[in-house]
Amino acid sequence: MTATADRAAETLPDTEGLSFQDTLNVLSEASVHQHFDAFLDIAWDSPEFAVDPDDPRWVLPKLDPLGATEWYQSLPLERQLEIGRYRYANIMKVGLQFEQVLIGGVMSHLIGMGNNRAEFRYSTHEVTEECHHTQMFQEAVNRIGVDVHGGPKWFVKVAPFLCLAGGPLTNVFFIGILAGEEPIDYLQKMLLRSGHELHPIVERVMQIHVAEEARHISFAHSYLVERSKDYGRAQRFGLSLAYPVIMRVLCDVIMKPSRQMQKELGIPRSVMREVYWRSPQSEKLLRDTFGDVRMLADELGLMNVVSRRIWSALGIKGTSSRFRSEPKSAAV
Numbered sequence: 484m485t486a487t488a489d490r491a492a493e494t495l496p497d498t499e500g501l502s503f504q505d506t507l508n509v510l511s512e513a514s515v516h517q518h519f520d521a522f523l524d525i526a527w528d529s530p531e532f533a534v535d536p537d538d539p540r541w542v543l544p545k546l547d548p549l550g551a552t553e554w555y556q557s558l559p560l561e562r563q564l565e566i567g568r569y570r571y572a573n574i575m576k577v578g579l580q581f582e583q584v585l586i587g588g589v590m591s592h593l594i595g596m597g598n599n600r601a602e603f604r605y606s607t608h609e610v611t612e613e614c615h616h617t618q619m620f621q622e623a624v625n626r627i628g629v630d631v632h633g634g635p636k637w638f639v640k641v642a643p644f645l646c647l648a649g650g651p652l653t654n655v656f657f658i659g660i661l662a663g664e665e666p667i668d669y670l671q672k673m674l675l676r677s678g679h680e681l682h683p684i685v686e687r688v689m690q691i692h693v694a695e696e697a698r699h700i701s702f703a704h705s706y707l708v709e710r711s712k713d714y715g716r717a718q719r720f721g722l723s724l725a726y727p728v729i730m731r732v733l734c735d736v737i738m739k740p741s742r743q744m745q746k747e748l749g750i751p752r753s754v755m756r757e758v759y760w761r762s763p764q765s766e767k768l769l770r771d772t773f774g775d776v777r778m779l780a781d782e783l784g785l786m787n788v789v790s791r792r793i794w795s796a797l798g799i800k801g802t803s804s805r806f807r808s809e810p811k812s813a814a815v
Contacts (some may be wrong), residue, residue: 484758490554491549491570492738493676496509496510496512496513497615498510498701498705503706503708503709504538506701506705507601507602507604507605507702507705508601508605508700510605510701511601511604511605511608513698514605514609514611514612514698515607515608517694518612518615518695519612519613519615519695520615521615521616521618521619521622521695521726522622524617524687524691525619525684525688525691527622527626527684527718531683532626532683532684532687533683534626534627534628536564536565536568536628537564538562538564538682539560540680540681540685541561541563541564541567541568541571541682542560542563542564542567543555543566543567543570544674544677544679546673546674546679546789547570548685548738548758548759548764548765548768549566549740549750549754551566551758551762551764552698552754552758554750554751554754555754557715565748566748568627568628568629569629569631569744569748570740571627571685572623572624572627573629573631573632573633573740573741574667574670574737574742575623575624575688576620576621576622576624576631576632576633576634576735577588577633577634577667577703577736577737578616578620578667579616579617579620579621579624579633580633580634580638580639580642581634581663581664581667581681581736581737582613582614582616582617582620583617583642583652584642584645584646584659584663585613585660585663586610586613586617587643587645587646587649588645588646588647588648588649588656588659588791589606589609589610589645589649589659590610590649591646591647591649591650591760592606592649592650592653592656593606593607595650596798599778602706605702605802606702606721608704609698609699609718612695612699613699616691616692619688619691619692620688623684623685623688624707624808626684629637630668631744632741632743632744633741634737634741635736635737635741635742635743636741636743638736639780644683645659646790651709652711654707654718655722655729657703657706657707657731657813658707658722658725658726658730659733660699661700661703661704661707661730661776661779662729662730662732662733662734663733663736663737664696664699664700664703665700665730665736665741665772665773665775665776666734666738666772667692667696667732667737668692668693668696668697669771669772669775670698670738671692672692672693672808673688674689674800675689675690675693675746676810698773700807701807704779704798707779707783708779708782708783711782711783714783714784719783719784719785720787720789721786722785722786723780723784723786723790724789724790724793726780726785726790726795727780727790727793727794727797727799728793728798730773731797731798731799734772734773734791734799735759738759738772739755739759740755748764759815760798769798769799770798770799770800770801771801771811772799773799773801773809774801774802774803774804774809775804775808775809776809777794777799777801777802777803777804778803778804778805778807779801780803798810
């Protein structure tokens, strides 16, 4: 891991072996003492953060599925820069939309919660941080200067209803939270570890987001493990079937360019079919993205004969991580 990614990971305290309540107390204290402000911790108006459309750092790296294609690499530099700025901005816009769903769902989950609950305190810390993330993402999009729309139209339309699931369908909602957080976290860590030169706006936003998402993902994992103790046989089986489907569907929302983006950028259908997810490199990326998620599914008892077939059919079956954020082999 690079020094940049190392610093980003420093905000995740050690909670191994702690009870659920103690874990929440530790995460809450970490949120108090190690947090970021979208407008204090990013030097938006400094000269190095200026956005120059001709800056070569807007070229997509080969780590990006679209940036790795022969189609993209054969384009004139001006066109590569244009597509790169659009892609970075759109990923941030999608991230913003996911954060909004999380905020709404968590508030729906907490509305009837009783007093003296550590879960209430940590969850509201997390929502506070996510509000800063929405401001940070939107400011970055505004500065990059591309009028992107984020996720596909169907997702934007159903997003307000997904917020309501935080109350009656809490387990499903928290699985959805991980489905939104894990892919973007994996991509950002991969880029930060790669040493690829990013524009300062993109790099700083990623650093902050990775640092605080470490706590948020840790909470979602801990929450699901704690709640899994109460799963009945039928509920566990139903969740085992829903779990990989939710992961796969929401992964596409984050990682795959929407139809509107494809149209505006003129991405050929043949390229989309290859990149998402038929080439060996893209198939590996898809599998690797869910290493931590598969590890959690094992821990929750959600891997069985039927669910494993679903993981395989969706192209996300693979070896589970041995520990959180385990680096993946570069070999295809």
